[in-house]
Structures are given as C-alpha cells and as structure tokens.
Amino acid sequence: MRDRGWLGTRKGLFRLQKMNGSWEIADVAFRGHPVSYVFVDPRDGAIYAALNLGHFGAKLHRSDDDGATWTEVAVPVFPEGEGAPTLKQIWSIEAAGPNVDDGLWLGTIPGGLFQSRDRGASWQLNEPLWNHPSRAKWFGGGADEPAIHSICVDPRDPQHVRIAVSCGGVWRTFDGGQTWAIGGIGMRADFMPPDEQMNPEIQDPHLMVQCPADPDTLWVQHHNGIFRSTDGADSWEEVTGLDVSLFGFAVAVHPANPLRAWFVPAIKDEMRIPVDGRLVVTRTDDGGKTGTVLTNGLPAENCYDLVFRHALAIDETGDQLLFGSTTGNAYATENGGDTWTALPWHLPPVYVAKLA
Amino acid sequence: MAFVHFTPHLRMHVDVRDGEFAGATVAEVLNSAFEVMPTARGYVLDDHGAVRKHVVIFLNSTLIQDRTRQSDAVAPGDRIDVLQALSGG
Numbered sequence: 001m002r003d004r005g006w007l008g009t010r011k012g013l014f015r016l017q018k019m020n021g022s023w024e025i026a027d028v029a030f031r032g033h034p035v036s037y038v039f040v041d042p043r044d045g046a047i048y049a050a051l052n053l054g055h056f057g058a059k060l061h062r063s064d065d066d067g068a069t070w071t072e073v074a075v076p077v078f079p080e081g082e083g084a085p086t087l088k089q090i091w092s093i094e095a096a097g098p099n100v101d102d103g104l105w106l107g108t109i110p111g112g113l114f115q116s117r118d119r120g121a122s123w124q125l126n127e128p129l130w131n132h133p134s135r136a137k138w139f140g141g142g143a144d145e146p147a148i149h150s151i152c153v154d155p156r157d158p159q160h161v162r163i164a165v166s167c168g169g170v171w172r173t174f175d176g177g178q179t180w181a182i183g184g185i186g187m188r189a190d191f192m193p194p195d196e197q198m199n200p201e202i203q204d205p206h207l208m209v210q211c212p213a214d215p216d217t218l219w220v221q222h223h224n225g226i227f228r229s230t231d232g233a234d235s236w237e238e239v240t241g242l243d244v245s246l247f248g249f250a251v252a253v254h255p256a257n258p259l260r261a262w263f264v265p266a267i268k269d270e271m272r273i274p275v276d277g278r279l280v281v282t283r284t285d286d287g288g289k290t291g292t293v294l295t296n297g298l299p300a301e302n303c304y305d306l307v308f309r310h311a312l313a314i315d316e317t318g319d320q321l322l323f324g325s326t327t328g329n330a331y332a333t334e335n336g337g338d339t340w341t342a343l344p345w346h347l348p349p350v351y352v353a354k355l356a
Numbered sequence: 357m358a359f360v361h362f363t364p365h366l367r368m369h370v371d372v373r374d375g376e377f378a379g380a381t382v383a384e385v386l387n388s389a390f391e392v393m394p395t396a397r398g399y400v401l402d403d404h405g406a407v408r409k410h411v412v413i414f415l416n417s418t419l420i421q422d423r424t425r426q427s428d429a430v431a432p433g434d435r436i437d438v439l440q441a442l443s444g445g
Contacts, residue, residue: 032368055410055440056369056399072395077403086402 002315008035011348039093040356050090073120094151097158107148138168152210164208186236207309217258221251239288250312264307297340315355324350383426
C-alpha cells in the first residue's frame, strides 16, 4: 500500500507521507500558486507539476529527487497562424509506454495533445488529432475552450491510446497517434439539441479511466451520467444502478477488478454540490448494475464539497483511495471506501490527488 | 537605452532584474532584456509573442498601445514597467 500521496491545490502542491499509519503533510511546494496537475512517472520516479499562474501563464516543473527540488521545463506551444490559440492549462500527463524513451503524452486547454521524448525539455503537437476535421465541433465544458483531461495508454500495446475531451468525446489511435478515430458510441448529451445528443463528437466525458488488468474496460464519469465500455472505448453502456446522483466529475476503477469503480456524486449540474448536504462516495462491485453508498467517516450534513475530476486517487492495491474537495477537505480509506478518515487539514481547493 | 522595471511578483518565479536595455521599441527593449533573462520571456509574453492577458506594460506611466507586437516607440531614457494586471489576481 502506498505511503506517499500528493494533493495539487489552488495554493500549492502538498506532499503527503504516511507516518505510523496516519497521513501527514510532509512538504508544500509552489506555495501560493495553483497546481493544475501532477504526474509521478513510474518509470524513473520523476514528478511533474503543472502550474497555472494567474498572471504568468501555464508552467511545468519536474523533480528528480522526490520533490526536494524542482526544475522548470518547457511547456507546449501551439503553431503560429491566424487565430492561433495559446496554452491555457496543462491538464493531463501520462507515460507513453513502459520505457522512459517512449516519452510522455500531455493534454491541454485548449484541446491539444502533445508528446515529449526528452522528459519535458521539448513538446511536439500531435498534428493528426489537431488537424482532424472533427475538432472544429469541439467546444469548452467548464472552461472556455475544449480540454484533453484523460489519456489512457494500453499496457498491452502503447501504440494504442485512448483520450477523452471536454467537450469532444472519446478518441482512439492504434498507431501511436498517426491516425485517430472517434469512439464513444452510446454516450448521450442532454445539453445538446435533440439531433445532436447521441453524436459522439460532442460528448462531455468528465473523466475516463482504464482498468490496468483489463484495458478494454473503461469507465467514464460523463456530464450526463456514468458510462462503461468493455470493448476498448468504442461503444458505451449507460450505468444507472447507482443511487444518490449520477452526476459528478471523478471516477476511479479498481486496478485488478474491472467491475469495481468509485464515484463522488453531486447535484447536477447547475448546482454542483453534494445531495442533501451529505458527502458520500458511491461504489459498484458488479459493473454498475448495483451500487453501495459509502458514508462511514464522511460528513453527513452541511457539506458543499465538490470533488474535481482528477482529485480522486487509487493505488495499486485497489484498497487505498484518497480524495480532496473544492472546500479543501481530504479523505482517505484503506478498505475500498468502507470506512474513511477525514484528514485534519484546512487546505485550499484541491485540483488533483495522486497516490504514487 | 531604456530602464525596465519588472514586478517583484515575477521574481517569485524567475530570476529577473531591473536594468537598462537597448531598443527603439518596447519589443526591442524587452528582447534585449530576455537575451540575458531568457526564462522571463514566457512569463511576460504568450506563445505567440503577445503580452499575456494578465500582464500590463507601461511606457513612461502610460499603458502601451500595441499589446500584440509591442511596437510602441521608445526613446533613450524612457521607463518601461512590466507589472501584473489586477485582472489576473
């Protein structure tokens, strides 16, 4: 079970360490500054922290010594030209394969996908996706411009990559990004005109996660509900068996059991607060047919906590989870959510949580 | 030569220093500054060389006119202030 965690917040990156069974705040990096994403590279131990400085733009830093020191590395740059976009935010980073030389994938607002083969010293735009005609239909969801927030690299074949875009649906490549095809058949977007609601190109998947032991099973917490794919993101079945609410942002899947997944529900979507002021986590153990509402250790009233899409983390055991909320609360479990421990801190709004 | 002052806020992130830099436009003066402080460029200007949305540049206490190319003419002895805009805070 992991004994190190990370919370990227509006006011810094908190490094958590488990001491005698309890989570402690070991260190705060980038104090006072918004941390939009954190990636811990399992291949070389490097830690990447994406900042979103209010005045000075999006930045990326890397640590090669477990967060003791940080070095600023390059950020992606969009091509010049009429109406050329500028980088607004770095919102996802993933290893592009099992070896460091395979490089990194990185997703941004606006909806650009970039690759680096030199640990962030330089970034190349994936032009086949950027130039895909369907991209003209993408639009912003929760941000002014489209966003690539989910990158799932198939552990069986790193040339096979699935990404999710708000709002631009789910995309797949089988050749390392040279060609892209839309997936997401079966997703539903009530926020669109009737003729467009089933169009996979305009869907708003809030987060997509892949089961490491069964990479053809993916889960999406979508703006309109919860969806599960068992064919590698081509087609999706809507999951309706969970109580409380099917709206939310975060989802985690068990690393070995593709039928088990966790969500943090909220009142959709005009309010985005917990139902009845009660913070709960929902879990399914049967692929979404039924669910369990997990409440033990979570506050039962007067809650306004929303959990953002990257703010629910799970470790390799599948038993330990950690999440942080918009009101700066954090909770951890070591038994799959049957009981939760409220961490005794008053943090800034939490954007991203990791156990790594 | 023009005198360039950078907001202390910027020093939280990059090693910048105020000083005299050469150039006939704001862009040229800033380029001279960024030659010796290359990391600062991406904090003041965006991907395409425009002044970042939440950064403001004053030339002799007046906001520059050309945020895209910083073509405002600079005379010897002028003062340029590179500051954070309140809109970004």
